[in-house]
Amino acid sequence: MTTLHNIESAPAASKPLLENSVKAFGMIPNLHAAAAEAPGLLEAYQRLHELFQESSFNEEELTVVWQTINVEHACHYCVPAHTYIANAMGVDPSITEALRNQTRLENDKLQALHETTLAIVRNRGHLSEDEARAFFDAGYGPRQLLEIVLGLSQKVISNYVNHLAETPIDAPFQRFAWKPSA
Secondary structure: OOOOOOOOOOOHHHHHHHHHHHHHHOOOOHHHHHHOOOHHHHHHHHHHHHHHHOOOOOHHHHHHHHHHHHHHOOOOOHHHHHHHHHHHHOOOHHHHHHHHHOOOOOOHHHHHHHHHHHHHHHOOOOOOHHHHHHHHHOOOOHHHHHHHHHHHHHHHHHHHHHHHHOOOOOHHHHHHOOOOOO
16 A cells, blocks of 8 residues: 655655664665655654663563564564564563463563553553552563553554555565464
């Protein structure tokens, strides 16, 4: 549905953003190529990505938030892309596989993060007292609760763009192709 832009074909305001993509990834990921049609959207996505990576979450926790949302939103593009990213960050593959397959995580703290992220997504930002208590009892605080919202903001942009654009999976991510369970 959407054009996959390169630096030459992109709107003027997207050109430097795509140049940033090349610097960061050595390529223009197809998500960025699709989002370039709307320069403000691409800029927002890139900035949210940076801000979320600068949050208090470590690589495993970033992966849990990202993949929980990607799987819940059934994003054909982001699940394999974030599997690739998790591998590149050195995240234990058992974490990624549990999230991709919707099975319980071995680490209770990460499981609490997963459950809280899922509740926030499914309940549109509402948590029960018991859900919030379980999150805090696992060792997280109010900052991390709000940082889930930051990660969700990033993922809504990418997941929805990929649904609308039917973004093709980039070659490096194809070996991690994923389909939602029935």
